Amino acid sequence: MNGKTILFSLFFTFLLLFSFFYFKNGTYFFTISEPVGMVENHQTSNEMPVSYENMKVSIVIPAYNEERRIERTLRAYHAFFAEKQQELGLMCEFVVVLNGCTDKTIAVVEHVRSDLGGDNIIIIDTPKPGKGCAIKTGFADALVRNNDLIGFVDADMATEPAAFFDLIVQLHESDGADGVIASRYMPGAQIYPERPLYKRWGSRIIYEPFVKLFFGLSYYDLQCGAKIFKRPVIRTITPHLTVEQWAFDVELLYLCKKYGFDIKEVPTVWRDQEDSKLTLRGGLRMFGALFKVWWRYF
Secondary structure, X not given: OOHHHXXXXXXXXXXXXXXXXXXXXXXXXXXXXXXXXXXXXXXXXOXXXXXXXXXEEEEEEEEOOXXXXXXHHHHHHHHHHHHHHHHHOOEEEEEEEEEOOOOOHHHHHHHHHHHHOOOOEEXXXXXXXXXXXXXXXXXXXXXXXXXXXXXXXXXXXXXXXXXXXXXXXXXXXXXXXXXXXXXXXXXXXXXXXXXXXXXXXXXXXXXXXXXXXXXXXXXXXXXXXXXXXXXXXXXXXXXXXXXOOOOXXXXXXXXXXXXXXXXXXXXXXXXXXXXXXXXXXHHHHHHHHHHHHHHHHO
């Protein structure tokens, strides 16, 4: 065996041993760790309006080759939040960020916007692929306008509009939280249909212990594609985001911890979709990205 193979074998053995003690001691059932280490520039988030009537929400929707699914998602979200505007006065915009699409996604989104008369549907077409890159671009755009809450949701509508609205309610009515993230694995979460065991246990045995060990983040679900934050959070962390793919969520949550923000995790309703874009190769690249993030901050 060459040196790289020996080093990888030693690391993998260490990770498996750590995973064993991690679950044996029951640490998985922690929710949110107290921030450790240096906390920089803690932002107080008292900029929230006193009622939904004055609230402005921006939802970033990253889209990579989503010509088959994006129309259903946009129409459903647009209709749902149009009703909420009539009922509560809540105003919502949708920032669709296309990232390196090679199909007809942009034509579909433009058609939907034209059909709905959607002045609140903003389209950004970037040539560079990557979910993290798309969300950062969307965050920066949302900050240009006077949005109180800024979040993101996957384009496949695994999180239906009512489930995302629940995150907004949880954040708006929380006592001091700066952000709320959806969780598919907390007690009370509902997943339809149930996810394959390899998806859940692959993450639980390897990915989550790795993130806890190197970043000190203890969440039930790091990767769920539905998160919402108060404006000061996005304003603070967006300039520091560097990960362009799926490991983006870990960097985002670590930066929230680094800057002293309180992020609340809540169970959600998740409707699992086919055609997941996270492949085995993508998973390996995710670990590579995590190493780069760890090296940068530690």
